Amino acid sequence: MSTTVVSSPGKVLVAGGYLVLDPAYSGIVVSTSSRFYTVIQPTAASSHANQIQVLSPQFTQASWRYDVTVEPKLTVVPNQENSSKNKFVHLALESAILLATEMKGSSSVLSALAAGLDITIAGDNDFYSQRAKLAELNLPRNLESLTKIPPFAPTGGSLAQVHKTGLGSSAALITSLVSALLVHFSVISSADLSEDSEGRHLAHNLAQYVHCLAQGKVGSGFDVAAAVFGSHLYTRFDPSVLEDLMTGDTTSPRTLFPTLSPKNRAWNHKIRPFALPPLTRIMLADVDAGSDTPSLVGKVLKWRKENDAEAHALWTSIDQLNQSFASILTRISELHDRDPAVYSAAVKYLSSLQPVQWMANPWTPPEEEDIMTAFYDAHQTSEAIRAKMREMGRLSGVPIEPSEQTKLLDECVRQAGVIGGGVPGAGGFDAIWLLVCDPVDCSPDQRPTERIEYVWSHYGSVSPLMAVESKAKGSRTENIDDIMGLKDTLRLS
Numbered sequence: 093m094s095t096t097v098v099s100s101p102g103k104v105l106v107a108g109g110y111l112v113l114d115p116a117y118s119g120i121v122v123s124t125s126s127r128f129y130t131v132i133q134p135t136a137a138s139s140h141a142n143q144i145q146v147l148s149p150q151f152t153q154a155s156w157r158y159d160v161t162v163e164p165k166l167t168v169v170p171n172q173e174n175s176s177k178n179k180f181v182h183l184a185l186e187s188a189i190l191l192a193t194e195m196k197g198s199s200s201v202l203s204a205l206a207a208g209l210d211i212t213i214a215g216d217n218d219f220y221s222q223r224a225k226l227a228e229l230n231l232p233r234n235l236e237s238l239t240k241i242p243p244f245a246p247t248g249g250s251l252a253q254v255h256k257t258g259l260g261s262s263a264a265l266i267t268s269l270v271s272a273l274l275v276h277f278s279v280i281s282s283a284d285l286s287e288d289s290e291g292r293h294l295a296h297n298l299a300q301y302v303h304c305l306a307q308g309k310v311g312s313g314f315d316v317a318a319a320v321f322g323s324h325l326y327t328r329f330d331p332s333v334l335e336d337l338m339t340g341d342t343t344s345p346r347t348l349f350p351t352l353s354p355k356n357r358a359w360n361h362k363i364r365p366f367a368l369p370p371l372t373r374i375m376l377a378d379v380d381a382g383s384d385t386p387s388l389v390g391k392v393l394k395w396r397k398e399n400d401a402e403a404h405a406l407w408t409s410i411d412q413l414n415q416s417f418a419s420i421l422t423r424i425s426e427l428h429d430r431d432p433a434v435y436s437a438a439v440k441y442l443s444s445l446q447p448v449q450w451m452a453n454p455w456t457p458p459e460e461e462d463i464m465t466a467f468y469d470a471h472q473t474s475e476a477i478r479a480k481m482r483e484m485g486r487l488s489g490v491p492i493e494p495s496e497q498t499k500l501l502d503e504c505v506r507q508a509g510v511i512g513g514g515v516p517g518a519g520g521f522d523a524i525w526l527l528v529c530d531p532v533d534c535s536p537d538q539r540p541t542e543r544i545e546y547v548w549s550h551y552g553s554v555s556p557l558m559a560v561e562s563k564a565k566g567s568r569t570e571n572i573d574d575i576m577g578l579k580d581t582l583r584l585s
């Protein structure tokens with residue numbers, strides 16, 4: 093049996109925060125080039141038959157051993173010598189192996205575990221704040237400096253201490269881990285992961301289940317969906333699909349496949365295609381210490397419940413703007429496909445001017461007019477969404493776009509070539525996203541990305557992330573030699 097490597101991307105919810113918790117609305121989720129990797133090695137050097145060792149080499153005290161019994165019933169028991177617990181990893185192993193025994197039979201699972209398994213989990217540096225590392229290396233907080241930090245750099249601390257950047261580490265981790273196990277136990281094939289197959293939907297349903305169980309609640313699931321399918325327009329599943337598996341005694345024997353089967357019609361989420369337009373780039377920054385998403389969500393939902401009519405009107409108007417934003421961006425991509433050369437010239441022009449100037453040129457070549465108008469619409473719609481999200485925050489008493497973020501975002505969206513931006517997901521103090529024009533050549537002007545790096549470097553608490561949009565559609569199997577630094581991470585362990 094050979095080594096299995098599966099990666100899954102991180103996420104940014106650029107529009108649809110809070111709304112996406114309700115299946116009546118959808119959100120725009122962009123998947124990131126920053127990924128989580130799970131490497132499964134069958135000829136385990138450090139474990140023995142029916143034992144699984146999981147290592148997270150970027151952290152201290154992050155090695156966990158589990159003893160697996162398949163018959164008479166499946167148990168995955170954390171070894172007593174483990175120095176910490178990892179509920180997310182434990183539940184992922186237990187559920188994926190249980191599903192494998194249901195689908196492939198105990199003897200097939202036992203033979204895959206015969207020599208034990210070594211599993212290594214590694215997340216791209218972007219998932220964890222690199223601010224301290226940059227300071228330690230005496231490097232300015234810009235994109236160039238991030239390239240000087242070795243891939244999968246040790247964080248120097250434990251998982252409990254790390255500062256996350258909001259890319260959805262637990263969803264990407266769970267998705268890559270359960271998908272790798274399904275591939276390794278031959279429940280699905282590697283090809284399944286990269287096409288619209290039943291195997292891919294099974295990996296999705298399993299990852300949603302494990303993530304809900306580990307978090308102790310059913311969130312909207314957009315983060316797991318992005319990890320499986322890549323960028324898309326997300327409409328959530330009705331949480332009742334997981335009710336039976338989530339309630340009751342989780343230690344008593346249960347059967348997963350009837351619920352998690354891709355044929356189970358109760359999985360009613362919708363994944364509609366979406367991608368950012370050509371020659372644009374998402375830019376992400378880690379801003380401050382972080383916000384506690386569940387407490388923000390609790391307050392917003394409470395306000396919504398108590399102010400039904402007002403909330404309904406606000407949700408409806410935000411949804412209309414979110415849907416238009418998605419349609420305008422899709423239209424911009426179509427304008428590119430209609431004439432890439434004209435589009436490229438238009439993006440170069442827009443990159444040299446502030447958005448307020450985009451429509452002011454009486455000499456715009458007629459063939460570029462539609463493109464300019466579409467970009468300007470995107471800018472205005474993004475600004476309108478921000479205004480409505482601030483209103484949601486004001487009404488519910490939650491810092492969705494707090495004034496510190498407003499000041500920073502206003503300065504960013506005023507720069508030449510910046511289409512729009514906002515505070516991702518639930519909002520708060522911890523991150524911002526921007527969409528900027530990214531022409532092939534910008535000379536003699538500065539590129540919009542450089543202008544933004546300059547603005548950010550003059551703000552005390554802003555540190556960029558490396559991520560761009562991942563165009564690879566979600567989870568995929570990898571060749572270990574293609575991923576810079578991954579093999580060295582294994583050697584470290």
Ligand SMILES: Nc1ncnc2c1ncn2[C@@H]1O[C@H](COP(=O)(O)OP(=O)(O)O)[C@@H](O)[C@H]1O
Binds near residue numbers: 150180214215259263
């Ligand atoms: N590199 C990693 N290795 C092992 N487990 C990890 C890793 N990163 C995250 N986790 C698991 O995910 C949990 C974090 O979950 P959560 O706080 O929900 O993160 P997020 O908000 O990024 O999704 C950790 O407690 C740990 O169990």
Ligand SMILES: C[C@@](O)(CCOP(=O)(O)OP(=O)(O)O)CC(=O)O
Binds near residue numbers: 105110311313516519
């Ligand atoms: C409020 C939400 O709609 C969006 C939250 O998005 P974030 O990206 O802020 O989430 P975390 O990764 O949990 O910090 C809740 C949800 O959809 O589950």
